[in-house]
Amino acid sequence: MAEPIKGRKAEQAAPTPQNTPANNAPISSRAQQPNVASIKEEDLDARAAASIFAQNPKLISIMQNKLDSLVGRPSGYIESLPPTIQRRVAGLKGVQKDHAKLEAQFQEEVLELEKKYFAKFTPLYEKRAKIVNGKLEPTEEEVAAGKTAEEQEESEEQKAERLDTSGEEAAKKIPDDAPGIPEFWLSAMKNQITLAELITDRDESALKYLSDIRMEYLDRPGFRLIFDFAENEFFTNKTLSKTYFYQEDTGYGGDFIYDHAEGENIEWKPNQDLTVRTENTKQTRIIKKTIPTNSFFNFFNPPKPLKEDEEEEDGASDIEERLELDYQLGEDIKEKLIPRAIDWFTGEALQYEEFGEDDEDYDDEDDEDDDEGSDDKDDEDETDDDQDLPSMISAARDIARASGQSTQHEVSRSPEVTFRPSSPGSYGGGIGLSRVPTYSDRPAKQLTAFATEDIKILLLENVNQTGREALTKQGYQVEALKSSLAEDQLIAKIRDVHVIGIRSKTKLNARILKEAKNLIAIGCFCIGTNQVDLQYAAQHGIAVFNSPFSNSRSVAELMVAEVITLARQLGDRSMEMHQGTWNKVSTGCWEVRGKTLGIVGYGHIGSQLSVLAEALGMSVIYYDTLNLMALGSAKQVGTLDTLLHQADFVTLHVPELPETKNMIGKAQFELMKKGSYLINASRGSVIDIPALIEASRSGKIAGAALDVYPSEPAGNGDFFNNELNSWAKDLRSLKNIILTPHIGGSTEEAQSAIGIEVSDSLIRYVNEGVTVGAVNLPEVTLRSVTTDEPDHIRVIFIHRNVPGVLKKVNEILSEHNVEKQMTDSRRDVAYLMADISNVSGRNLQELYDSLEALSCMVSEILLRHMLTSCSPHHDPDIALITDTLEVKWAFARYKTLG
Numbered sequence: 001m002a003e004p005i006k007g008r009k010a011e012q013a014a015p016t017p018q019n020t021p022a023n024n025a026p027i028s029s030r031a032q033q034p035n036v037a038s039i040k041e042e043d044l045d046a047r048a049a050a051s052i053f054a055q056n057p058k059l060i061s062i063m064q065n066k067l068d069s070l071v072g073r074p075s076g077y078i079e080s081l082p083p084t085i086q087r088r089v090a091g092l093k094g095v096q097k098d099h100a101k102l103e104a105q106f107q108e109e110v111l112e113l114e115k116k117y118f119a120k121f122t123p124l125y126e127k128r129a130k131i132v133n134g135k136l137e138p139t140e141e142e143v144a145a146g147k148t149a150e151e152q153e154e155s156e157e158q159k160a161e162r163l164d165t166s167g168e169e170a171a172k173k174i175p176d177d178a179p180g181i182p183e184f185w186l187s188a189m190k191n192q193i194t195l196a197e198l199i200t201d202r203d204e205s206a207l208k209y210l211s212d213i214r215m216e217y218l219d220r221p222g223f224r225l226i227f228d229f230a231e232n233e234f235f236t237n238k239t240l241s242k243t244y245f246y247q248e249d250t251g252y253g254g255d256f257i258y259d260h261a262e263g264e265n266i267e268w269k270p271n272q273d274l275t276v277r278t279e280n281t282k283q284t285r286i287i288k289k290t291i292p293t294n295s296f297f298n299f300f301n302p303p304k305p306l307k308e309d310e311e312e313e314d315g316a317s318d319i320e321e322r323l324e325l326d327y328q329l330g331e332d333i334k335e336k337l338i339p340r341a342i343d344w345f346t347g348e349a350l351q352y353e354e355f356g357e358d359d360e361d362y363d364d365e366d367d368e369d370d371d372e373g374s375d376d377k378d379d380e381d382e383t384d385d386d387q388d389l390p391s392m393i394s395a396a397r398d399i400a401r402a403s404g405q406s407t408q409h410e411v412s413r414s415p416e417v418t419f420r421p422s423s424p425g426s427y428g429g430g431i432g433l434s435r436v437p438t439y440s441d442r443p444a445k446q447l448t449a450f451a452t453e454d455i456k457i458l459l460l461e462n463v464n465q466t467g468r469e470a471l472t473k474q475g476y477q478v479e480a481l482k483s484s485l486a487e488d489q490l491i492a493k494i495r496d497v498h499v500i501g502i503r504s505k506t507k508l509n510a511r512i513l514k515e516a517k518n519l520i521a522i523g524c525f526c527i528g529t530n531q532v533d534l535q536y537a538a539q540h541g542i543a544v545f546n547s548p549f550s551n552s553r554s555v556a557e558l559m560v561a562e563v564i565t566l567a568r569q570l571g572d573r574s575m576e577m578h579q580g581t582w583n584k585v586s587t588g589c590w591e592v593r594g595k596t597l598g599i600v601g602y603g604h605i606g607s608q609l610s611v612l613a614e615a616l617g618m619s620v621i622y623y624d625t626l627n628l629m630a631l632g633s634a635k636q637v638g639t640l641d642t643l644l645h646q647a648d649f650v651t652l653h654v655p656e657l658p659e660t661k662n663m664i665g666k667a668q669f670e671l672m673k674k675g676s677y678l679i680n681a682s683r684g685s686v687i688d689i690p691a692l693i694e695a696s697r698s699g700k701i702a703g704a705a706l707d708v709y710p711s712e713p714a715g716n717g718d719f720f721n722n723e724l725n726s727w728a729k730d731l732r733s734l735k736n737i738i739l740t741p742h743i744g745g746s747t748e749e750a751q752s753a754i755g756i757e758v759s760d761s762l763i764r765y766v767n768e769g770v771t772v773g774a775v776n777l778p779e780v781t782l783r784s785v786t787t788d789e790p791d792h793i794r795v796i797f798i799h800r801n802v803p804g805v806l807k808k809v810n811e812i813l814s815e816h817n818v819e820k821q822m823t824d825s826r827r828d829v830a831y832l833m834a835d836i837s838n839v840s841g842r843n844l845q846e847l848y849d850s851l852e853a854l855s856c857m858v859s860e861i862l863l864r865h866m867l868t869s870c871s872p873h874h875d876p877d878i879a880l881i882t883d884t885l886e887v888k889w890a891f892a893r894y895k896t897l898g
């Protein structure tokens, strides 16, 4: 037998903060997290729910709609049983009721036990408060007991090293005679990562006055957190409290169910409210207005659950997130911070937190009901005052999830440690590979737009955390939504933003783009750009970026899985088993070895798949309109018909184009081998689906897998029906058909890489005007302007590719020294970038005026974008001016990074 691993900690028997993970106490670990649905659904017959649902209120919410329609409608099964068995069933229900009573009793006793021990802890907490606030010194015994075994065993050398590296701390110059432990609670909170995310720099000045955090139980199920403050310049309250209420009735299994929280009103002193900030309006004349901002103190103004009659509209998922975070914060303070404040202060508690290895999004990025993933919070990722509340909340919540605090698991989880390292994608890094430097990695000398906080960015369709973070880090105002938006909502939102980030679902056609008066760039956080009217965008000076191949591998792997799944009829077998049917068959089930795979479109995905398929022993043929080099032993065929005629499996990887619309229809199915298979993960328009249904029913094809559809819903839910696509029901009824909800590129690796890649292109464009990676404008770049080049400005003109514009622009620029200039055109749109020097603050205004006058005269100019490294200009009115007339204008100043 293997010997147990020996270690110092193994010898410690008694539970101490050092050997006890900071787990939730029973009541909290059993309490259910808040959720709009769970709070609304009082009439849920909880005892009818299986325990898995009880632990998963979101699942309940999905099930609830279904159950509502079934309530009162017996399935008939129980009634059909013989009376003697029906009697026993009734008896079992009776026995179960006794069990439920005991469970409720158990929870109540746990609560009583908690209260009993809380009473024992209280004197210790009081002593702690006295020591922290300088009213009591610890005894010698307490000091000796507090020295951990590790410290005692520390060698002299180690000690010297530790003292040496703690020099920075010493630099804070806390006087020797400072009473108590200065900033004890603030430091402890900053080590507790969910709280740290909420604490802004401004909050810190107020939280320095925090002298104690206490907790008390309520007479009804629930608890109150009390924050004691010393006199301070921010608010008059001596204490701020926040009360968490559980529902009176326990849930299934006797759990306490979170109901709502109430916070104390903060009496802010004049102009000291940390939960708002002032902002200049973007008019020619400045008007100051206060707007809500991120602050820890929003903790005392908790979100309100939706009432039963309130619609779950747009903001519902946001409210849900906010409720969940709010609940989590309360639990963290109660269960972790208060009981073990000293360990949070020293940071020792962190080693017992279960962080993901490289914690990024856990969940599928489309899963609106699901939580967002965790993010990789490195040290430099400071709380940003300008970060919008929802993204801040979700960031904090992500971290909470990474630390294993969330109890909700709606998708199966992969072994984190094995899967976390990103694969070698374009931006994914990968083991042993150096990552492509991103904009943020640039040296501190680099100049970046000064007025970045004026840039408004709207991200739809759950753009990955990596992208959201990179953009937020630039100081832009980022609003991130999980789903796509209906056209009218999209129009309302797009009017205001400078950049929009989308994925494959959001259609940005001319009708919508016409409303986007301020828009300068679109980021497609995916491969396909067919959802955007690229020509309209180019003609209106809007740059479009995408990620050309970061999810190719993910799609190719899915294809391999589907080839085998179809060949073995795994989908049908699995569905039958789920319904309780054992159906062991081999007829019509094949190995894929030796079969021919026909790839239509041999681009990034098709060629990756080619390599993988050959490794499985398949023969690969491909058809592409371009003459492309074959990988491995694959063979290009001259026509689609030839491919269809020879292939056992046909996979489609072409872009959506007029030529590819219905490229597989009735005639093509006829050409396919009898009993062959078809897979489409390109775009839904490529297959004529009624023809596929016919081919499947007639037995012409033995199976199919579809990942994409002509109409796809904007968000997740019960939408795959005939309302969406008139043939949906027929399709769903087919045998051996795999239907997936456009998940070809939905892997953690792909989404994370795409987030980095597209946000990087957007940042380069917004900050420097560089169009590298744009799919609809010429690619233009110039060496960046640096701090060594003060009084330089960069002028960008996007104009129609017609004679005369350059001459006029250069006439204006030639008043100064043109240091470098580049211009290029793509079809009828041209792009000019020029860096000019010796521009003073006064010249800047003149230049601004001349360029503006020129734009009024020359209708060919589509967009002017001026970026300058001039010393800060004193007229804040022109920090960023976005013209709402036919010509757009963006004008930003630079400052030094870092």
Ligand SMILES: NC(=O)C1=CN([C@@H]2O[C@H](COP(=O)(O)OP(=O)(O)OC[C@H]3O[C@@H](n4cnc5c(N)ncnc54)[C@H](O)[C@@H]3O)[C@@H](O)[C@H]2O)C=CC1
Pocket: 527, 528, 548, 549, 551, 552, 555, 600, 601, 602, 603, 604, 605, 606, 623, 624, 625, 626, 653, 654, 655, 656, 657, 659, 660, 681, 682, 683, 707, 708, 742, 743, 744, 745, 746
């Ligand atoms: N299901 C999913 O989640 C995903 C779907 N996609 C879709 O897959 C498509 C292909 O992606 P990539 O391989 O990265 O694109 P790609 O641009 O690298 O390759 C497309 C290939 O199709 C060829 N092609 C174009 N028209 C053709 C025609 N009429 N007949 C034959 N070949 C033709 C092109 O020459 C090119 O080689 C994308 O356009 C996108 O719509 C991409 C990523 C994820």
Ligand SMILES: O=C(O)C(=O)COP(=O)(O)O
Pocket: 503, 504, 505, 525, 526, 527, 528, 529, 551, 742, 743, 744, 745, 746
């Ligand atoms: O990258 C693409 O083109 C895709 O089809 C994947 O789209 P998605 O990001 O999953 O909406």
